[in-house]
Amino acid sequence: MPPVPDLSEVFRAECDYVWNTFRRLGVRDADVKDLTQELFISLQRLLPTYDPSRPIRPWLFTMAYRMALRHNERRRREHLTDEIVDTPDSSEDLEKKVAASESRDLVLRALDFVELERRAVFVLADIDETPVPEIADQLGIPLNTAYSRLRLARQDFRSAVKRLTKEPRS
């Protein structure tokens, strides 16, 4: 079995990945640094439990996903709703969402229209290229649920790209 890497090795190799994962999971740019820092501090404690025979990225993603979930819930409670990750439920919300996310690039803006549970599967599958059975295992969900979320997320993402590319920019 390969040795467990130490924290600095993981940081060097995966800092970019963790940073981008938080952004893809809807964490505001202003909070990405804090959450990345928090994750690596937690990792110091958790690394001894990591199985080095398995890829580290899905493991890191799961940590980031749970942190993003808590972070977004906390933000929602604090009524800081400028960039929260809920799928809009009305055309008015949709318009607000489009306006609020103009400054972000198209992928991240489109991801904002995908509900977080679906988005996690989508990011792992279609960006990180993780096999769906492994995604189901990492997220602790049934395989069929993983496939279902991926299908719906792809629809949401595609619709969002379509919508955003047709919207006039302010």
Add this chain to the structure above:
Amino acid sequence: MSDLEEERLDQLVSSLLEGERQRKGPSETQITDLWSAVERGLPPGAAPDGPDASPQEAPDVTTGTSRAIDTALRWKIGAVAVGSALIGGAGGAWVHAQVAATPQVVYVERPAQPVAMATPAATPTPVIPPPPPSSNEADAGRPSTTKRSSVPRGRPVPEVPSGSPDALLARERSLLDMGRTALARGDTSAALAAVAALEKEAPHGQLVEEREVLAVQTLVTANRTAEARRRAALFKMNYPSSPLLPVVEDAVSP
């Protein structure tokens, strides 16, 4: 939307995702700042060798193993030993009593491999003699920070007043480390005794989740699978957002 437009949309989505896969992360300056912040946030004595002035450099694979071992050796932990009778395999109640009793202090090497997967190793060798008898109860539950070797071994452990939150946390850490060390050498009785001591001394402590992880891993190792699964289910119910949940789930997965 026409077929042509649909096709263009498909191409756009594909190219967007491909571009996202190539996305760069933070700048080098941000990475350097970030690592400094991570180091500052680590508990005393836990800071590993960080990335040097070039944090983006590829790890030195030729020395990776030795570095990991070296780091592990420098992360000495002050663990509380349950005494030689524990090694002899005394019964659980007796062990529990010994755990709760004034401990003998030893230093053990922290395993470089994950505790849960470590090959049972030899019993840790005490490297310092037990402290002289003391009537000061504040000293009784706290591992000594005396080191036999003059080799620097990380940041010194700060003295904390007995009964303070820091003292309780230190006690929790000691018991947890003791349990993990016991599990690493295959001594599930001692590991469960440490769990029991944690439940008794710090039922609502700061390391409750870590305690439960240790309990589940130990029960699995002891082939008490049904108990492990019950405990894992409780963990999932009580801490659904815990970053340790995947560890617990891994432990009880077939």
